[in-house]
Structure formats: structure tokens, C-alpha cells
Amino acid sequence: MNSRPTTVLIGNPNTGKTTLFNALTGLSQRTGNFPGVTVEKKVGTIDLDHLQIEIVDLPGTYSLAANSPDEILATDVLLGQQEGTNSPELVIVVADASNLERNLYLTTQILEYNLPLILVLNMYDLAIANGLEINTDRLSRELDCQVVPVVANKSEGIDELQEAVKRCLEKEASAFHLQLDESVEDGIHQLLTFLDDYSDQLSAPIHRVEVLRLLVDEGGIVEQRLLEIIGEPLDSCLNQIRKKIAEHGTDLLLVEPETRYQQIGEIIEICVDRKQEKLEFTISNRVDKFLTHPIGGSAAFIVLMTVIFQAIFEWAAPLMDLIDGSFGWLGDLVSSVLLEGALQSLIVDGVIAGVGGVAIFLPQIVILFGFIAILEDCGYMARAAFLMDRLMSWAGLSGKSFVPMLSSFACAIPGVMATRVIENRRDRFTTILVAPLMSCSARLPVYTIMIAAFIPDKPVLGFFGLQGITLLAIYMVGVVVAVPVAWLLKKTILQGETPPFVMEMPPYKIPDLKTIILRMTDRGKRFLVDAGTIIFATTVVIWGLLYFPRPESTSEQYAQKAVEIQSQGLSKDQQEEQLNANSKAETGAFLRQSVLGRLGRLIQPVVKPLGWDWKIGIAVMASFPAREVVVATLGIIYNLGSEESEESENLRQKMKTATRDDNPGQKVFTPIVALSIMVFFALCAQCAATLAVIKRETGSWKWSFFTFSYMTILAYFAALITYQIGNLLI
Amino acid sequence: MTLDVLNVGEKAKVIGYRRDKPQILRRILEMGLVRGAEVEVVRFSPMGDPMEIAVKGYLLSMRLSEAALVEIDSY
Numbered sequence: 060m061n062s063r064p065t066t067v068l069i070g071n072p073n074t075g076k077t078t079l080f081n082a083l084t085g086l087s088q089r090t091g092n093f094p095g096v097t098v099e100k101k102v103g104t105i106d107l108d109h110l111q112i113e114i115v116d117l118p119g120t121y122s123l124a125a126n127s128p129d130e131i132l133a134t135d136v137l138l139g140q141q142e143g144t145n146s147p148e149l150v151i152v153v154a155d156a157s158n159l160e161r162n163l164y165l166t167t168q169i170l171e172y173n174l175p176l177i178l179v180l181n182m183y184d185l186a187i188a189n190g191l192e193i194n195t196d197r198l199s200r201e202l203d204c205q206v207v208p209v210v211a212n213k214s215e216g217i218d219e220l221q222e223a224v225k226r227c228l229e230k231e232a233s234a235f236h237l238q239l240d241e242s243v244e245d246g247i248h249q250l251l252t253f254l255d256d257y258s259d260q261l262s263a264p265i266h267r268v269e270v271l272r273l274l275v276d277e278g279g280i281v282e283q284r285l286l287e288i289i290g291e292p293l294d295s296c297l298n299q300i301r302k303k304i305a306e307h308g309t310d311l312l313l314v315e316p317e318t319r320y321q322q323i324g325e326i327i328e329i330c331v332d333r334k335q336e337k338l339e340f341t342i343s344n345r346v347d348k349f350l351t352h353p354i355g356g357s358a359a360f361i362v363l364m365t366v367i368f369q370a371i372f373e374w375a376a377p378l379m380d381l382i383d384g385s386f387g388w389l390g391d392l393v394s395s396v397l398l399e400g401a402l403q404s405l406i407v408d409g410v411i412a413g414v415g416g417v418a419i420f421l422p423q424i425v426i427l428f429g430f431i432a433i434l435e436d437c438g439y440m441a442r443a444a445f446l447m448d449r450l451m452s453w454a455g456l457s458g459k460s461f462v463p464m465l466s467s468f469a470c471a472i473p474g475v476m477a478t479r480v481i482e483n484r485r486d487r488f489t490t491i492l493v494a495p496l497m498s499c500s501a502r503l504p505v506y507t508i509m510i511a512a513f514i515p516d517k518p519v520l521g522f523f524g525l526q527g528i529t530l531l532a533i534y535m536v537g538v539v540v541a542v543p544v545a546w547l548l549k550k551t552i553l554q555g556e557t558p559p560f561v562m563e564m565p566p567y568k569i570p571d572l573k574t575i576i577l578r579m580t581d582r583g584k585r586f587l588v589d590a591g592t593i594i595f596a597t598t599v600v601i602w603g604l605l606y607f608p609r610p611e612s613t614s615e616q617y618a619q620k621a622v623e624i625q626s627q628g629l630s631k632d633q634q635e636e637q638l639n640a641n642s643k644a645e646t647g648a649f650l651r652q653s654v655l656g657r658l659g660r661l662i663q664p665v666v667k668p669l670g671w672d673w674k675i676g677i678a679v680m681a682s683f684p685a686r687e688v689v690v691a692t693l694g695i696i697y698n699l700g701s702e703e704s705e706e707s708e709n710l711r712q713k714m715k716t717a718t719r720d721d722n723p724g725q726k727v728f729t730p731i732v733a734l735s736i737m738v739f740f741a742l743c744a745q746c747a748a749t750l751a752v753i754k755r756e757t758g759s760w761k762w763s764f765f766t767f768s769y770m771t772i773l774a775y776f777a778a779l780i781t782y783q784i785g786n787l788l789i
Numbered sequence: 790m791t792l793d794v795l796n797v798g799e800k801a802k803v804i805g806y807r808r809d810k811p812q813i814l815r816r817i818l819e820m821g822l823v824r825g826a827e828v829e830v831v832r833f834s835p836m837g838d839p840m841e842i843a844v845k846g847y848l849l850s851m852r853l854s855e856a857a858l859v860e861i862d863s864y
Contacts, residue, residue, distance in 0.1 A: 122819040126812065160845045161821050277811070312811060316818035320826075343848075344831070353835035445850050449836035458839075559816040561855055564841055564848035 064228060065113045065145040066105070067136055069169060070153030071162050072119035073438070073565035075181045078574050079153055079211035080116045083220070088116075090581055092758065094143045098132045099479065107225055114151075115144055121161075121563075123168045125272060125280045127482055134272075137172045140263060149227055150176045151220075156186035156193065156208065157566070159331060163323045164316075166202070170235035171268045175227045176204040179220060183208035185568075192332040201326045203233040212571045239271075239318050242307035246274050246300040253296050257289050274300065275315050343438075343566040350442055360446050363439075364465055367430045371423045371469030372500055378422035386415030404606055405599075413598030416685060417591040420472050420748060425583045427466050427473040431480070432578040434462075436570035440480065441562060448560060454542045455549040457481070457560050460490040464541075467497035468534075471749045472590070475756055476582060483558035485549065491756060492766055493545045495749050496537040498741055504687045505740045506533055512711040513733035529734075536741045540773065586752070593751035598684045604655040605681055613652060617645035650695050655680055669739065669775070670732040670782040672719050679739070684747045686740055731785035735778040743774035790863060792828065793840065793856035800829045801861035814858050821845040822859055 068083075070076045080088070084103025093100045101116035117136060118129040125131045132141065139146025152169055154162035159180070166178055178198075180186070186193065199206040205223045209216035238244070250270045258264065273281040274297070285293055304311060350356045390407040397403040434440045440462070448458030459481045467474030474494045481487040498506075510526050517525040624637045650656050659677030666676045674696045682689035690710070697713040717727040744750065750763040757763075795801060803826045806814055821844050822828065831841040831848060839852045 121816075124815060124819065126815065158847045161847060164819060164821070276815075312808075312815065313806075313818065313824070316815075317823045320821060320823045347832070351832055351834065351841075357835050441850070445834050445839060445841065446836075448852070449834060449838050556810070556812055559813040559851075559855060560839060561813070561816045561820055561849065561851045563820070564850050566848075 063104075063111050063113045064148045065115060066149040066151060066224065067115045067117055067147045068151050068153065069117045069133060069137075069165070070119060070179075070181075071121055071155065071158075071165055071563075073563060074119070074153045074155045074162065075211050075571075076116070076119055076153045078571045079179065079181060079209065080114070081571075081573055081577055082211045082214050082217050084114060088577075090585065093132055093141060098128055100144075105221065105224065107221055110225070112149075112224065112228075113145070115147070120165065122165060123268075123272075124276055128484055129482060131280050134268075137169065137174065138263070138266060138269070147174060149224065150174045151179060151224070152176060153179045153181050156180035156183045157189045157191060159191075159193070160320075160323055160327050163326065164319060167235065167237060167319055167323065168268075170202060170204065170233045171237060171271075172266070173232040173234075175230050175232050177220070177223050177227055178202065178204055178206045180206060180208045181211050182568075183216070184210045184213070185566075190334040192334060194330045194332075198326070198330040201330060203235045205230075212569075237315075237319055237322060240304075240307075240309045240314055242304045242309050243274065243311075243314055246304055247271055249300055250274060250296070253293070254285075260288055271315070273297070275311050277301070277311065346567050347442070347564075350439070351445060356442075356446060360443065367427070367462075368465060368469060370426050370430065371466060371473065375422040375426055375469075379419050382418050382421070383415065386411055386418070390415075401606065401609075405602065408606070409599040409602035410595075412602070413595040416598050417587065417594045417748070420470065420586065421583050423470045424473045424476065424586050425579045427469070427477065428582040429575060429579045431462065431477055432575040433570045435480070436568075436574055438565040438567045441564050444560075444562065445564065454493075454545040456486055456490060456545060457483075457558070460486060463490050463494060464497060467494040467499060470499045470501070471495040471497065471746065472586070472752050473582075475749065475752045476586070478756065485553040485555050486558060488757060488762065489545050489548045489553050491753055492548060492762070492769075493541045495744055495746065495753075495766060495770065496541040496544065496742060498534045498537045499746075501686045501746065502740050504690050506530055506737055508690055508711065508714075509733040509737050512714055513728055513730045515730070529737075533737050533741050536738060536777070540742060540777075544769075544773075585755075589755045590748060590751040593754070594684065594748045597747035597751075601655070601681060601684050604658075605650060605653045607654060608652065609649055610652060613648050614645070617641060617648070647695055647697070650677070650692075668782070669778045670729070670735050670786075672727050674717075674727070675732075675736065679736075679743075679745070682745045686743075686745045689740070689745075731782055731789065734785060735782040738781045739774045739778035741774075742770055742777050744770035790861055791857045792830075792842070792859040792861050793853040795830045795861070795863065797830050797832055799863060800827065801863040802827055803859055804862045805860040807858045807860065810855075810858060813855055817851070817855065817858060820849055822849075828861070 068076060068080055080101065080103065083105050087106075088101055088103035090099060090101045092098065098118055103114050103116070105112040105114050115136065117133045120127075120130050120133055123130055123134050123137075125134050135141040136144050137147065137150065150169055150172070152166050154166060170176060180193065180195070193208075195206045195208060205227055207216060207220045207223050209220055211217070239247075247267065247270050250273060251265070251267070254261070254265050254270070269281050272279060273285060276282065282297070301311060350359055390411045393411065394403060394407050397406065431440070434443065443461060444458030446458065447461040451458055451460050451464075454460075460478070462480070463474045463477040465474075466477050471494050474497070475491050478487045478490045478494070481490060510529050514526050514529045519525050519528055620641050621638055624634060624641060627634075629637065656677050659680060660673045662676050662680075663673040666673070666679075671679075674693070678689045678692040678696060681692040693714065694710050697710065697717065714728050715726075719725045719727050744767045750767055753766055754760050754763045790801075791807070792801070792803075803822050803824050805824065808814065826844055829843045831843050833840045837853075839850050840856055841848055841850045842856075843849075
């Protein structure tokens with residue numbers, strides 16, 4: 060425990076809250092999750108001469124009516140009831156100075172928590188440019204709290220804010236209070252008295268704001284929680300009070316927002332003077348005339364999304380090759396230093412390959428989050444959701460799911476991480492669960508080798524190639540399947556009321572570089588730490604299953620063969636070639652005898668209906684850490700060594716001529732088998748990294764397990780249908 | 790008359806609500822669409838839905854099905 064005073068930072072979305080947090084804390088911040096909920100927790104330190112203050116950044120919200128996990132969390136933190144966070148001694152509310160009326164809604168709700176409070180009017184320069192004149196002294200008196208104008212992205216007003224923090228820690232809480240209709244005030248009073256009798260059963264004394272929420276949010280979280288403790292007596296007391304209020308002619312749903320906005324309207328009237336039409340309105344409106352135009356806007360959107368997609372798909376490639384190459388080089392180096400054996404293999408094929416398998420995703424993650432940070436910070440993300448909402452609604456999702464889904468075509472990992480932009484839990488989880496169905500770049504090597512080897516390069520309809528069409532069709536499989544899966548998820552395990560798409564369209568602004576860079580490094584770091592360890596562990600386990608056991612007899616057999624080759628008096632080149640082939644055959648033999656190899660034969664009856672032999676079965680199982688591993692494993696199984704890549708002519712030839720063990724006259728791979736494998740890989744969840752990230756983002760292994768199960772079942776049956784129908788047709 | 794039937798550029802005043810989706814209505818109210826508030830339709834998404842309106846000095850987007858919860862008196 061630390062004894063430093065805790066302050067919380069809270070505000071509406073799009074108020075520059077993150078920029079202010081960065082300006083206040085610099086590099087001292089760390090991120091994680093609030094315990095028990097998958098809401099992001101950002102904590103930093105404010106350094107004031109002799110005093111350090113811990114500052115907790117709460118997610119952006121419009122209200123504290125506790126409709127969403129973010130809002131529930133915010134109220135719990137403010138009341139000091141959130142596990143792992145100290146009760147705050149000070150609240151800093153960030154408001155957009157140009158949009159004071161709506162921002163004061165949340166502000167006045169927080170004022171009622173009776174905590175010392177500072178209201179930060181951020182982007183104050185824009186408010187002045189917008190022709191607003193804000194009487195901050197008067198506002199401070201009306202709200203009974205300190206008001207500090209700030210321009211966070213230019214670090215203006217930060218010193219004044221720090222001074223205000225110092226002053227505020229010794230100050231009394233605001234006495235601001237929203238006077239509601241008398242029947243409601245009576246009701247609150249009655250409930251307070253009622254709850255007093257149950258004070259020994261409640262974990263903390265109940266606050267007036269909680270009672271207000273209990274009364275006006277019918278079926279809300281406060282009511283649910285208290286009913287669990289008190290039950291029937293509370294239920295009848297509530298019903299009685301609500302009935303009385305209704306008889307009085309007061310509408311419980313409307314009374315709080317209307318009274319609050321009325322009071323805010325009066326305050327704005329006194330404190331804010333508008334001298335001209337809002338400037339940013341005019342500018343943003345002009346930009347939007349183009350960016351949300353049916354033709355121009357759609358074209359701009361497609362271009363932008365293509366650039367993002369290209370960036371994760373193509374621009375990341377050289378960096379990924381560099382990482383891949385470096386780890387390969389390191390592996391070779393270690394191989395040359397260490398003696399051949401289990402230790403060498405563990406370090407090279409387990410540890411180094413495992414770390415490399417984690418690091419390889421970094422370029423894609425960092426690049427995608429760079430784009431997302433820019434789009435969010437400049438205000439375009441809301442427009443993207445606005446443009447795509449209708450399209451995504453066909454899958455039962457909202458426009459906010461579009462960017463995560465699109466990113467998943469490059470890689471599901473940044474895609475799943477990007478779902479944090481979706482506030483609604485059910486929409487977010489649905490997006491997470493279907494995102495891995497999008498064909499990511501790791502599937503491409505599998506498609507490439509299968510198509511190049513087994514799909515004839517015939518022209519279709521004159522100018523299309525059959526190979527190209529097959530690739531497109533395989534890419535479409537994921538999309539076509541994702542729509543009904545998402546729809547079904549939303550009708551079953553993630554069912555519930557459609558969340559509101561009532562969303563602010565913030566004015567455009569220049570994105571803040573520091574915010575973007577911090578966002579990129581933060582995502583990369585969190586991926587490495589949280590998902591990385593799991594991916595690494597899986598790689599090592601799979602390595603073990605592929606490496607052990609290694610019977611002496613096998614090595615002796617191949618050693619003997621090597622001696623034979625050496626004694627045949629062949630030319631040096633021939634001898635080397637044969638020895639090489641011998642050692643690759645040995646690697647292959649070991650693999651076939653490994654735990655996973657045996658398992659492969661065991662499950663042969665299961666994969667046979669898909670047209671697969673046991674070798675394919677092993678390769679598929681071995682590719683659990685990552686799909687692209689299947690190519691290298693096939694290489695080992697066909698005694699070609701592990702260096703085979705999807706472009707390898709050698710592997711293609713070997714696969715083309717391979718015959719089944721149980722029926723030597725029959726080829727293992729036919730175009731139909733190749734299709735069945737591709738369909739399987741298009742739909743399966745053979746990617747430990749994605750499953751690890753799903754666990755991280757949903758907070759539970761349950762969802763990773765669910766994703767893996769449903770995708771594997773789907774992949775199996777789709778491959779089965781492909782093979783069986785394909786065979787009927789040919 | 791409800792908000793979703795307005796055309797681009799038309800202005801109106803909020804006068805009441807439909808009550809079939811209280812959760813969504815609560816959010817609509819919090820965002821400032823209280824009775825008496827003045828609204829103006831700014832644009833529709835290229836696919837016709839959602840719509841964008843100006844209210845309380847800022848821009849808000851909402852689906853037509855949500856706008857249909859808001860009863861208005863058009864000017």
C-alpha cells in the first residue's frame with residue numbers, strides 16, 4: 060500500500076483527457092486492468108515539489124448512471140469501493156471548453172459525490188477561437204469548485220493546474236447539489252432512512268448519490284446490488300415510493316436529466332457569452348461535407364482503410380522479416396556453439412523460436428495502434444463508425460466493430476486488441492470471437508503452397524486465373540461464415556438489448572504526437588508482457604511434444620546408415636548430399652515417433668473423412684502455436700528439413716508425388732484434399748497468440764477455450780463438407 | 790412526429806418520447822435531448838442510417854431506430 064494521496068481523472072470522451080493525463084504524468088504512467096473487470100486502468104504520478112500524488116485515469120463516460128461497465132467502475136472508484144484503488148481525495152474533471160453544456164452534465168453528477176474537485180476546461184484556446192467568453196470565476200462560484208483553463212496539447216495551464224491540486228487537497232468538498240422535484244427528494248429521504256436500518260449489512264455507508272441512482276435507474280446496478288443484500292423489503296419500499304412519485308405526476312426517467320440540464324442551462328446563461336457562430340463547427344462541417352459524402356466520403360474511407368490494411372500487411376513485412384531473420388540467425392549461432400542434443404533443440408527450437416514467435420507480431424501491433432491512435436485523436440474514428448454502422452448491423456454489430464474486423468485480415472491479434480474502442484461488452488466480445496475468422500496474413504503461406512501445388516493454373520472466364528479465384532474464395536470463407544456466427548452469438552450466449560449508437564461526432568483536430576507514441580509503445584509492451592509469456596510457453600510445450608521421445612534405436616539406425624554412406628567411396632559432393640538426406644530422414648523419423656507424431660496416427664480415423672492422412676494430422680496439430688508452422692512441419696515430415704518455405708519447389712514436388720501409407724496407389728494430396736486443408740485453416744483457431752490475447756482482453760480463459768472449440772468444430776465440418784462434396788462432384 | 794422523419798437542414802424542438810427502449814432513451818436524455826432542446830438534422834450516413842444531428846452546440850450521431858424514440862415539433 061502507498062500512502063500517497065490518490066486523485067482520479069474523469070471526463071467525457073473526446074475532451075483530451077488522455078493528453079492531459081500524459082501532460083501531468085509524463086513517463087511515470089503504467090497501465091493494466093482494474094481487478095475483476097476488463098476496463099483499462101492507467102495510473103501515473105503527479106510530482107508536486109514535496110508531494111507525490113497518484114493519479115488514476117478513468118475511462119471516458121458521458122454520465123454516471125452506471126449503464127456500462129465503464130460507468131459502474133467510475134462510480135465504484137469515486138465511492139472508494141473499487142478493489143485495488145484507494146479512495147480518491149481529489150477529483151479532476153476534464154471538460155471540453157467549447158462544449159461546456161453537455162460536459163457539465165457529468166461534472167455536476169460528480170460534484171454530488173462531495174469530493175474536492177477541480178474542473179479543467181481543456182482546449183481553452185479553441186473555445187476562445189470559437190468566440191466563447193467563459194467567466195471562470197463565476198463558474199467556479201456557481202459550481203463551488205476550482206476551475207482551471209488548460210490547453211493540454213500545448214502544456215499551457217499545467218502549472219496552474221498543479222497549484223490548484225495543491226490547494227484543493229486541503230479544501231472542503233463542493234457543496235453543489237441538484238435540487239430535484241419535491242416528490243423525488245422525499246423519496247430519496249425516505250430511502251435513506253430505510254437503508255439506515257440495514258447499515259450493518261452494507262459494506263459501506265450509503266451515499267446520497269447512490270440513493271438517487273437507486274431510485275431513478277429502474278433495474279439499474281445499484282438496485283440489483285442492494286436487492287441482493289436486502290431483497291423483498293427494499294423491493295416493496297421502492298415500489299411504494301416510485302408509485303407515489305408517479306401519482307405526483309413526476310416522470311422518473313426524465314426528472315434527473317431534465318432538472319440537471321435546466322440547472323446547467325442557467326449556469327451557462329450566467330457564465331458563458333457567445334460572440335459568434337462556433338468556428339470549429341464550420342470547419343469540421345466543411346471537412347465532413349467531404350468525408351461523409353456518399354461518394355467522396357466512401358472513396359476516402361476505402362482509400363484510408365486500404366492504406367491501413369496495406370500498412371499492417373505490407374509495411375510490417377520487412378520488419379517482421381528482420382525479426383524473423385534475427386531470431387533465425389541467433390538460432391543458427393546457438394546451434395553452432397552448443398552441442399547437438401536436447402538442450403540445443405530446446406534453446407533453438409523452443410526458447411528462441413518461442414521468443415521470436417512473440418516478437419514477430421510487434422510491427423503489426425505497433426503500426427495498427429499508431430493508425431488507431433491517430434484516427435481516434437483526430438476525430439475520424441467516429442466518422443468511420445458512422446459510415447460503417449449500417450453494414451455492420453447486418454451481423455448484429457455496430458460501426459465500431461469495423462476497424463477491429465478489418466485489422467484482423469492482417470492479424471487477429473491487433474484486431475482483438477483494437478476492440479477496446481467498443482464500449483458495449485456484448486458487441487465487443489462478439490467482435491473478439493469472430494475476428495479470428497478473418498483470413499490473417501499467417502494463413503497466406505498455407506494457401507500459397509496448397510494453391511501453387513494443387514490448383515491448376517487455368518484461365519476462368521477468359522481473364523481470371525483459377526488460382527487467384529481460389530485464393531479469393533478462401534478469403535471470403537471467413538467473412539461469409541463470420542456474419543451468421545456473429546448473428547448467432549448475439550442471439551444466444553451474448554444476447555441482450557441492442558446497445559445505443561448514440562455517439563458524439565467530435566470536432567476534427569490535429570492529433571497529439573505524444574499521445575500517439577505513448578499509445579503505440581504501451582500496446583506493444585502490454586502484448587509482449589501479457590500475451591507473450593503464454594505464447595512462449597505454448598511454443599515450448601509443443602516443441603517438447605514434437606521432440607520427445609527419442610529412442611536410441613532410431614539414432615543408431617541412422618548413424619549406421621551414415622557410416623555406410625561414408626564407406627561407399629562416393630565423390631565428395633554425392634556423399635555430402637546423401638548424408639544430408641540421411642540426417643533429414645532421421646529428423647523426420649524422430650518426428651513421426653514423437654508424442655505428437657503418435658497422436659497424429661491415433662487421430663487418423665478422425666481426419667480421414669477430411670481426406671487427410673496422419674502426416675497432415677500431425678502437421679495440423681503441430682501448427683497450434685501458429686498456423687504458418689504447418690509448412691515447416693510438412694517439410695520435416697517429408698524429410699526435407701525444417702527450412703522449407705511456401706515458395707519451395709522441393710516441398711511442392713514431394714507433396715505432389717506423396718502416396719498414402721495405407722494405400723500406396725493413392726496420392727495423399729489431390730486438389731480436393733488441398734481445398735479441404737485450406738478451408739480448415741481458414742476457419743480454425745490454430746494460433747496460440749490469438750487465444751492468449753483473447754484471454755487477456757476478455758479477462759478469462761473461458762472465451763479463449765470457447766473460440767478455439769467453436770472454430771475447430773466449424774473448421775472440421777467445413778473441411779469435411781468440402782472434401783465429401785468435392786469428391787462427389789469429381 | 791419523430792426525429793427520424795426529418796430531412797437534412799430541418800430544425801425541431803423535442804417535446805416527448807416513446808417509451809419502448811428505456812435504456813437507450815436514458816442515454817439519449819443524458820446526451821442532451823431533453824424536452825425543449827432544439828435539434829437540427831445535419832446529415833445522414835451514405836447508407837441512409839445512422840443520422841447526425843446538432844444539439845446543445847455539438848454534433849451527435851444516432852440510428853434512425855433511436856431517433857424514432859424522440860417526439861418532436863418541427864418548426
